Amino acid sequence: EAGVTQFPSHSVIEKGQTVTLRCDPISGHDNLYWYRRVMGKEIKFLLHFVKESKQDESGMPNNRFLAERTGGTYSTLKVQPAELEDSGVYFCASSHRTFSGNTIYFGEGSWLTVV
Amino acid sequence: GDSVTQMEGPVTLSEEAFLTINCTYTATGYPSLFWYVQYPGEGLQLLLKATKADDKGSNKGFEATYRKETTSFHLEKGSVQVSDSAVYFCALTNSNYQLIWGAGTKLIIKP
Numbered sequence: 001e002a003g004v005t006q007f008p009s010h011s012v013i014e015k016g017q018t019v020t021l022r023c024d025p026i027s028g029h030d031n032l033y034w035y036r037r038v039m040g041k042e043i044k045f046l047l048h049f050v051k052e053s054k055q056d057e058s059g060m061p062n063n064r065f066l067a068e069r070t071g072g073t074y075s076t077l078k079v080q081p082a083e084l085e086d087s088g089v090y091f092c093a094s095s096h097r098t099f100s101g102n103t104i105y106f107g108e109g110s111w112l113t114v115v
Numbered sequence: 116g117d118s119v120t121q122m123e124g125p126v127t128l129s130e131e132a133f134l135t136i137n138c139t140y141t142a143t144g145y146p147s148l149f150w151y152v153q154y155p156g157e158g159l160q161l162l163l164k165a166t167k168a169d170d171k172g173s174n175k176g177f178e179a180t181y182r183k184e185t186t187s188f189h190l191e192k193g194s195v196q197v198s199d200s201a202v203y204f205c206a207l208t209n210s211n212y213q214l215i216w217g218a219g220t221k222l223i224i225k226p
Binding site: 055 | 211212
């Protein structure tokens with residue numbers, strides 16, 4: 001069974017440009033999450049989809065970030081325009097069910113560098 | 116709000132040494148607790164978890180016990196190997212199903 005896959009694995013863009021990160025969850029997982037770790041700080045929650053609906057987007061830092069999950073399958077996270085402080089690693093994760101003890105499976109992350 | 120505090124690294128040990136990485140938490144309710152590991156060049160992998168007080172999670176020789184009275188979930192291993200070198204993250208799930216993370220502890224094992 002394929003795990004959570006993320007693309008691109010690494011991206012270097014200039015300040016002001018746009019980047020779109022993609023996440024393919026494990027097949028059959030309705031729950032999809034985005035997290036990020038910037039500048040060596042703690043990993044922070046960004047948002048949570050249940051199927052195609054945004055269950056919780058309280059962690060999205062500002063309106064430069066847009067997440068979508070059309071059709072309830074893969075998800076994209078767009079950063080437009082990118083700023084220097086957006087540099088870091090963006091993790092996507094998925095799970096079958098939503099409850100606190102559930103196992104969440106992570107992808108390898110998309111490493112973003114804004115110069 | 117909920118938070119996780121874990122010991123700062125890097126932690127450097129010799130092969131076959133005993134490992135403890137401390138983790139304490141602050142949370143409302145009864146969170147589930149996790150240890151995730153990130154090996155060099157790889158993503159986050161679940162190492163072990165515990166969902167209620169006094170539960171012990173274990174995997175690959177690592178163990179951690181959910182201690183509600185001390186709000187702790189310390190990671191231990193009796194004999195570490197070079198292949199255990201990685202960054203270890205303690206985390207909990209809050210009432211909104213969000214994972215709240217510690218800062219991560221880099222572990223370096225020398226042969």
